[in-house]
Amino acid sequence: MSAATTTRTGRPARSPLRGAAGWARVRGRHLGSVAFFINRVTGLLLVGYLYLHLGVLYLLTEGQGSWASVLRLFKNHYVLGLESLLILFIMVHGLNGLRLAVVGTGIGVRHQKAWFAAAISVSAALYLVVVLAMFGVI
Amino acid sequence: MAAPAREAGPRAAATQPGHGGSLAWIFQVISGVLLLLLLGVHIVTQHFVVKGGLRDHAQVLSYLSNPAVLAVESLFVIVLIWHAMLGLRAVLLDFGFGRRGQTLITRGVAVLGVATAGYSFWLIATLATAH
Numbered sequence: 001m002s003a004a005t006t007t008r009t010g011r012p013a014r015s016p017l018r019g020a021a022g023w024a025r026v027r028g029r030h031l032g033s034v035a036f037f038i039n040r041v042t043g044l045l046l047v048g049y050l051y052l053h054l055g056v057l058y059l060l061t062e063g064q065g066s067w068a069s070v071l072r073l074f075k076n077h078y079v080l081g082l083e084s085l086l087i088l089f090i091m092v093h094g095l096n097g098l099r100l101a102v103v104g105t106g107i108g109v110r111h112q113k114a115w116f117a118a119a120i121s122v123s124a125a126l127y128l129v130v131v132l133a134m135f136g137v138i
Numbered sequence: 139m140a141a142p143a144r145e146a147g148p149r150a151a152a153t154q155p156g157h158g159g160s161l162a163w164i165f166q167v168i169s170g171v172l173l174l175l176l177l178g179v180h181i182v183t184q185h186f187v188v189k190g191g192l193r194d195h196a197q198v199l200s201y202l203s204n205p206a207v208l209a210v211e212s213l214f215v216i217v218l219i220w221h222a223m224l225g226l227r228a229v230l231l232d233f234g235f236g237r238r239g240q241t242l243i244t245r246g247v248a249v250l251g252v253a254t255a256g257y258s259f260w261l262i263a264t265l266a267t268a269h
Contacts, residue, residue, distance in 0.1 A: 043225045050222055054258060061264050064195040071192055087181075094174050101167040134191065 032103070035096055035116050042093040049086055080134055088127045095119035162224055169221040176214040183207075202262065203269035215258045223251035 029037075059066040073079055099115040102108055108115060132138045183201075185191050193201060201207055227247040231240060 040229055043222075044229060047222045047226055050218065051254075054254070054261070057261055060195065060198055061261065061268075067195040067198070071190075071194065074192055075190075090177065094170070094177070097170050098174070101170065104163070104167075133186070 031113055031116055035112075036100065039093055039096050039100060042089045042096075045089055046086075046093060049089075077135075084127070084131045084134055087130045088123065091123035091126055092120070095123050162228070166221065166224045166228070169217050169224070172217045173214075173221050176210070176217055179210060180214055199265055199269040202266040208262065208266055211262060212259070215255065215262065219251050219255050219258070223247045223254075226250075 056070060059070050074083070096116070096119045099112070099119045103112050103115065129138070184193065188197070202211070227243060230243045230247070233239075235243065
């Protein structure tokens, strides 16, 4: 995102940190920039989770006892709550990412607010269904 | 407004020197769409169809001993790491480093991706052959 590496006057950012802060500043930004910021943050969180997940899966190689302790941990309601957030991040990142891809190719740019609303609404609805299923309500 | 609201896209990427051009963006979109499908399969088969949401040790080993499952999970790992590394690279490039810094980021992310894939395939192979 070129806006991220330039200042308000269009000059190059004075330091790399300021360049990165460009996409992190969401106040007063257009919806497209906010959606871009959401995708960056959820993407970074999901990369972090990838390494956590790979670390946990190592316990499978340690045998049945180690994996049983993981299964017990994942039955905890607080851990289930965190897992449900993971599902939310995946949905928001995935659907908003699709929207970014479509808008990025120049299709439906005028309707990007509607696309964004649809992506967030579908994510929220699916998240609700997943949470209800995870906690055994449905 | 701090800066014009712009989004990433092939045209935007092509005009940003050192940002990898539109090819990286196209790969990111293709891997993203593939991931939606593969992640959906992974989550449903690994968690939603299993009583209690997680397979026990014996169930995991039995599941991974199926060649079709092994192929899908391996493809999932490749696409996931590819997408994650391209995304990580894009975030790091936004720090606005110079040409040398950009090259270092690209190489560093490539090494991280290869190491992650190596570990993931070791894990899959170990579990698939343990049944």
